[in-house]
Amino acid sequence: MSQTFDFGPLFPSTLPPAAARWSGLAKYNFTGGNNDGDAIPLDGLVAAANDVMRREGRSLATYGLAHGPQGYRPLREFLIVKLKRDAGIACTADDILVTSGSLQALDLVNGVLLARGDTVLFEQESYEGSLNRLKRLGVNAVGIPLDRDGMRTDAVAAALAGLKSRGIRPKYIYTIPTVQNPTGTIMPQARRAELLRLSAEYGVPIFEDDCYADLIWNHERPPAIHAMSQHGGVIHIGSFSKSIAPALRVGYIVASWDVLSRMLALKTDAGSGALEQMVLAEYCTPHFSEHVPGLTAALRRKLETLMESLNENFGTAAEFDDPRGGIFLWVKLPDNVDTMKLYQPALDAGVAINPGPQWSTDPAYSKCRMRLCFASPSHEEIREGIAVLADVCRREFGVPARSGNVERGR
Amino acid sequence: MSQTFDFGPLFPSTLPPAAARWSGLAKYNFTGGNNDGDAIPLDGLVAAANDVMRREGRSLATYGLAHGPQGYRPLREFLIVKLKRDAGIACTADDILVTSGSLQALDLVNGVLLARGDTVLFEQESYEGSLNRLKRLGVNAVGIPLDRDGMRTDAVAAALAGLKSRGIRPKYIYTIPTVQNPTGTIMPQARRAELLRLSAEYGVPIFEDDCYADLIWNHERPPAIHAMSQHGGVIHIGSFSKSIAPALRVGYIVASWDVLSRMLALKTDAGSGALEQMVLAEYCTPHFSEHVPGLTAALRRKLETLMESLNENFGTAAEFDDPRGGIFLWVKLPDNVDTMKLYQPALDAGVAINPGPQWSTDPAYSKCRMRLCFASPSHEEIREGIAVLADVCRREFGVPARSGNVERGR
Numbered sequence: 143m144s145q146t147f148d149f150g151p152l153f154p155s156t157l158p159p160a161a162a163r164w165s166g167l168a169k170y171n172f173t174g175g176n177n178d179g180d181a182i183p184l185d186g187l188v189a190a191a192n193d194v195m196r197r198e199g200r201s202l203a204t205y206g207l208a209h210g211p212q213g214y215r216p217l218r219e220f221l222i223v224k225l226k227r228d229a230g231i232a233c234t235a236d237d238i239l240v241t242s243g244s245l246q247a248l249d250l251v252n253g254v255l256l257a258r259g260d261t262v263l264f265e266q267e268s269y270e271g272s273l274n275r276l277k278r279l280g281v282n283a284v285g286i287p288l289d290r291d292g293m294r295t296d297a298v299a300a301a302l303a304g305l306k307s308r309g310i311r312p313k314y315i316y317t318i319p320t321v322q323n324p325t326g327t328i329m330p331q332a333r334r335a336e337l338l339r340l341s342a343e344y345g346v347p348i349f350e351d352d353c354y355a356d357l358i359w360n361h362e363r364p365p366a367i368h369a370m371s372q373h374g375g376v377i378h379i380g381s382f383s384k385s386i387a388p389a390l391r392v393g394y395i396v397a398s399w400d401v402l403s404r405m406l407a408l409k410t411d412a413g414s415g416a417l418e419q420m421v422l423a424e425y426c427t428p429h430f431s432e433h434v435p436g437l438t439a440a441l442r443r444k445l446e447t448l449m450e451s452l453n454e455n456f457g458t459a460a461e462f463d464d465p466r467g468g469i470f471l472w473v474k475l476p477d478n479v480d481t482m483k484l485y486q487p488a489l490d491a492g493v494a495i496n497p498g499p500q501w502s503t504d505p506a507y508s509k510c511r512m513r514l515c516f517a518s519p520s521h522e523e524i525r526e527g528i529a530v531l532a533d534v535c536r537r538e539f540g541v542p543a544r545s546g547n548v549e550r551g552r
Numbered sequence: 553m554s555q556t557f558d559f560g561p562l563f564p565s566t567l568p569p570a571a572a573r574w575s576g577l578a579k580y581n582f583t584g585g586n587n588d589g590d591a592i593p594l595d596g597l598v599a600a601a602n603d604v605m606r607r608e609g610r611s612l613a614t615y616g617l618a619h620g621p622q623g624y625r626p627l628r629e630f631l632i633v634k635l636k637r638d639a640g641i642a643c644t645a646d647d648i649l650v651t652s653g654s655l656q657a658l659d660l661v662n663g664v665l666l667a668r669g670d671t672v673l674f675e676q677e678s679y680e681g682s683l684n685r686l687k688r689l690g691v692n693a694v695g696i697p698l699d700r701d702g703m704r705t706d707a708v709a710a711a712l713a714g715l716k717s718r719g720i721r722p723k724y725i726y727t728i729p730t731v732q733n734p735t736g737t738i739m740p741q742a743r744r745a746e747l748l749r750l751s752a753e754y755g756v757p758i759f760e761d762d763c764y765a766d767l768i769w770n771h772e773r774p775p776a777i778h779a780m781s782q783h784g785g786v787i788h789i790g791s792f793s794k795s796i797a798p799a800l801r802v803g804y805i806v807a808s809w810d811v812l813s814r815m816l817a818l819k820t821d822a823g824s825g826a827l828e829q830m831v832l833a834e835y836c837t838p839h840f841s842e843h844v845p846g847l848t849a850a851l852r853r854k855l856e857t858l859m860e861s862l863n864e865n866f867g868t869a870a871e872f873d874d875p876r877g878g879i880f881l882w883v884k885l886p887d888n889v890d891t892m893k894l895y896q897p898a899l900d901a902g903v904a905i906n907p908g909p910q911w912s913t914d915p916a917y918s919k920c921r922m923r924l925c926f927a928s929p930s931h932e933e934i935r936e937g938i939a940v941l942a943d944v945c946r947r948e949f950g951v952p953a954r955s956g957n958v959e960r961g962r
Contacts, residue, residue, distance in 0.1 A: 164620035406570075
């Protein structure tokens with residue numbers, strides 16, 4: 143294609159930089175919320191697709207399957223049962239908006255609440271996609287430190303009081319309370335209650351991101367903050383990306399109508415993908431509960447392979463807590479390691495990692511930390527990849543010191 | 553759910569009004585780009601879903617099926633062949649970005665080019681969704697009158713010269729040249745060439761929306777403007793909504809990398825729905841060409857039913873050109889009819905129409921006009937619905953005058 147036309151002068155000055163050409167996934171890919179290919183319930187999804195298309199496929203001729211802008215009704219009906227059973231949330235189909243993945247849910251929550259210059263409370267370490275959205279929107283994310291019970295409510299109280307004294311009312315408190323990303327903690331019920339008390343006291347809604355909540359090793363969790371709320375000021379989002387498959391772009395929002403009705407006015411996409419909603423509803427209604435334990439068992443085994451590989455290759459140089467669920471491990475390396483500078487040499491050696499500073503509001507604290515996702519690589523790839531990563535880290539930063547082990551081949 | 557939390561003070565002042573609760577589709581629904589349910593290639597889609605999921609379903613565990621952010625590779629490869637054959641466009645997979653319907657394509661084109669206060673050239677009658685997006689963005693849409701060959705290039709030339717004299721460089725010229733929505737015209741090749749000449753002269757890109765281009769009764773069309781361009785300043789978008797099924801949210805953009813790379817930076821949705829892309833690629837690669845003629849024949853029959861029903865019930869009070877393809881008819885009623893005021897009484901009687909002013913930059917010209925979509929209702933529903941509409945119009949506006957026909961029952 144000849145390229146004499148210059149679009150450059152037409153781009154608004156606020157446009158983010160151009161994306162680079164995609165160059166494929168790393169050989170040892172410890173990034174991204176990808177899942178375990180072997181754990182995809184393929185037979186069930188194929189049967190579901192066949193059954194639901196045979197029965198209702200002609201409704202694909204109508205936008206939204208004529209079920210309205212909130213999504214395919216049987217999927218919302220499955221969610222009513224699932225959310226009650228797993229998260230204690232009592233809601234109706236009218237309280238649920240099906241979205242194109244939880245990323246669209248993030249965009250819609252931000253869309254109805256945020257304007258440039260606004261402030262939100264944010265877990266100090268949290269999902270990169272949420273943090274990047276706030277940066278793009280020009281919103282100030284006040285980082286709240288975490289401990290092994292998640293977001294520290296004493297710090298939330300102090301932040302809210304401090305902001306109030308400066309006349310600032312934050313637009314929401316964003317939390318991933320159930321399998322926190324990246325730390326893997328689960329916030330206890332008492333702390334959830336305290337967060338709700340603070341929310342009510344300061345008139346600041348809670349934005350509860352429960353995307354990883356299905357992936358808990360012992361399947362025990364407190365009720366969702368949304369379920370515990372007396373005041374209705376909690377927006378709850380979830381996803382099928384982690385429990386079924388991320389390439390199916392289906393998530394959801396549970397919120398009161400005063401918020402949902404504003405989100406619907408912004409959701410000008412003529413509905414999220416209907417076939418994916420149909421297949422999920424058809425599969426999940428009978429099979430979700432039996433599918434999840436097999437998935438979490440497979441993920442737990444991969445996590446154990448990862449933790450063993452880290453112990454073997456990094457020794458005490460890699461510190462981490464055994465997370466209670468999820469698909470990621472948050473790892474601290476020695477203080478002299480800068481994971482932003484580890485990133486490119488590791489990638490050159492075939493290993494993709496998430497450097498800590500991209501997942502944190504505090505670059506100094508997170509400088510020597512990294513997130514490793516373990517669901518997608520095979521056990522063998524995890525072992526090989528961590529060995530390669532240790533070699534690169536040693537070459538670049540002198541740690542881990544060579545242990546008594548014989549040096550590994552590459 | 554108790555509702556004591558007041559979100560009201562947290563909403564930005566620029567937020568659009570709340571959506572109303574969905575109340576179902578009208579009994580006689582002549583709105584929306586819905587398709588003919590009987591024309592959905594159901595057996596083929598079911599077989600495609602089965603085959604592609606059996607073969608590649610485990611790749612659903614990886615975002616974007618590990619095919620990168622531009623979409624499922626076999627779908628882009630189908631599009632290369634289809635766009636060359638049907639529209640004369642020579643492109644590679646790197647020039648194509650698969651989107652969540654052409655609505656996301658509109659958002660991405662607008663996202664990379666438009667800022668509040670900008671100006672674009674726009675067909676005076678055009679797609680409501682495009683017009684509403686411009687209003688929301690605070691962009692000035694300069695309406696260009698249409699004739700039976702589409703957008704009038706003499707008026708384009710005059711508008712460009714006038715704007716230039718005021719120091720305004722429009723961001724794009726938006727056109728639906730191939731089965732224009734709502735007028736159903738096809739812009740001849742010579743006029744396309746003239747539009748390209750003006751685009752080059754004034755440095756204004758052309759935004760070519762080819763969403764309805766597959767639905768032409770005689771299957772004859774000029775090459776796409778994108779195909780004829782020497783300068784690369786044409787952004788081309790299309791969709792599978794009209795040719796296969798609208799509830800599958802799959803569209804695409806063909807553009808040069810300097811534009812696509814900026815769009816990719818805005819497309820933060822972790823990819824469009826993969827299952828829908830997989831099923832479409834698997835079905836369309838062998839079957840698209842054989843499917844379309846059956847679909848257009850079915851649509852043509854419905855259009856004839858609609859035109860007959862209008863003639864029978866409205867007589868000379870309804871004026872229209874027989875369109876060369878598509879799913880809609882643009883109808884002029886007598887000058888005293890206000891279709892914005894016809895809308896609600898018609899809906900109360902079970903008939904949904906698109907009032908002209910919602911599809912036009914010129915409310916005075918379009919006041920007595922309406923768009924009627926004919927793909928979705930059955931032949932019987934078309935006949936009944938138009939009879940009801942004529943009754944309502946007569947009651948509200950005194951036209952059509954009662955003809956010699958016996959009054960119809962309701």
